[in-house]
Amino acid sequence: MLVAAAQSGFAQALIPETVEIPAGPFIVGSDEDEREAAYRLDEQVYGHDLTRKRGWYDGERERQKIELPAYRITSTPITNAQYRAFIAATGHPWPSVTRGEWESYGLIHPYERTLRHAWQGREPPAGRETHPVVLVSHGDANAYAAWLSRTTGKSWRLPTEPEWEKAARGPDGRRFPWGDEFDPLRLNSHDAGPFDTMPAGSFPPGASPHGVLDAAGQVFEWTATPAGTGRRIVKGGSWDDKGCGVCRPAARHGRPEHLKHILIGFRLVTD
Numbered sequence: 001m002l003v004a005a006a007q008s009g010f011a012q013a014l015i016p017e018t019v020e021i022p023a024g025p026f027i028v029g030s031d032e033d034e035r036e037a038a039y040r041l042d043e044q045v046y047g048h049d050l051t052r053k054r055g056w057y058d059g060e061r062e063r064q065k066i067e068l069p070a071y072r073i074t075s076t077p078i079t080n081a082q083y084r085a086f087i088a089a090t091g092h093p094w095p096s097v098t099r100g101e102w103e104s105y106g107l108i109h110p111y112e113r114t115l116r117h118a119w120q121g122r123e124p125p126a127g128r129e130t131h132p133v134v135l136v137s138h139g140d141a142n143a144y145a146a147w148l149s150r151t152t153g154k155s156w157r158l159p160t161e162p163e164w165e166k167a168a169r170g171p172d173g174r175r176f177p178w179g180d181e182f183d184p185l186r187l188n189s190h191d192a193g194p195f196d197t198m199p200a201g202s203f204p205p206g207a208s209p210h211g212v213l214d215a216a217g218q219v220f221e222w223t224a225t226p227a228g229t230g231r232r233i234v235k236g237g238s239w240d241d242k243g244c245g246v247c248r249p250a251a252r253h254g255r256p257e258h259l260k261h262i263l264i265g266f267r268l269v270t271d
Contacts (some may be wrong), residue, residue, distance in 0.1 A: 028165055031062070035065070047206050049246060071271050075213055077267065078141075080128055090143075092144075095117070097114055117135055145157050170210060176249070177212065188217040194239070220255075220263050220264045222234055
């Protein structure tokens with residue numbers, strides 16, 4: 001009955017499109033040469049070496065070959081329109097953040113910048129229906145996945161870090177989804193982008209070998225992988241980044257699970 005409801009009452013367009021990631025080996029992580037190239041990219045565009053001094057890429061997994069079973073992953077991050085169906089059906093709190101919450105995070109972006117992303121009631125900001133949903137915590141992403149599972153009769157969940165990384169770079173360990181050389185025209189980053197989110201899937205030339213879009217730039221994405229107590233790994237880089245060392249699939253860092261950030265969204269996997 002739930003599956004029938006998904007096909008009739010639940011608009012097909014709001015069920016996220018997925019691509020298949022076949023079973024088999026792939027190369028995860030980075031080596032010293034890749035990390036050094038990432039630091040140099042950052043230094044070239046930012047004109048300073050803060051990412052190097054702070055060791056942003058030193059904690060990446062060492063380059064190695066591992067195997068995963070087959071799975072499917074959403075081709076883009078979950079959009080505002082897709083998330084709106086969840087809000088309407090469940091009454092879950094909509095994506096927004098108070099000034100007090102935002103200032104408690106200690107982030108560089110001013111609170112006023114959150115307003116263009118924040119929902120007013122159960123409706124996303126006008127003109128942003130196809131943009132990735134942001135201002136969602138790790139718990140919000142899990143709640144959406146649980147609802148989508150109930151609604152469609154399939155099992156949906158956040159990807160693990162290795163699952164996310166394989167989907168983003170393919171089997172051969174390339175440094176970016178499209179290859180080893182950074183190209184600002186293949187992603188939404190601050191190098192050539194509007195310093196804002198864009199409609200999901202706006203950069204087909206930036207697709208991974210598996211056909212995954214927006215895996216570099218656009219928004220960071222929550223994963224299921226812990227990064228210490230109360231923290232989870234996020235991947236992918238964002239519209240705010242330049243360079244774009246942090247946009248490489250091997251790049252990783254942890255964020256608090258309760259964080260609702262204008263730079264963080266999510267995508268899901270289904271087995």
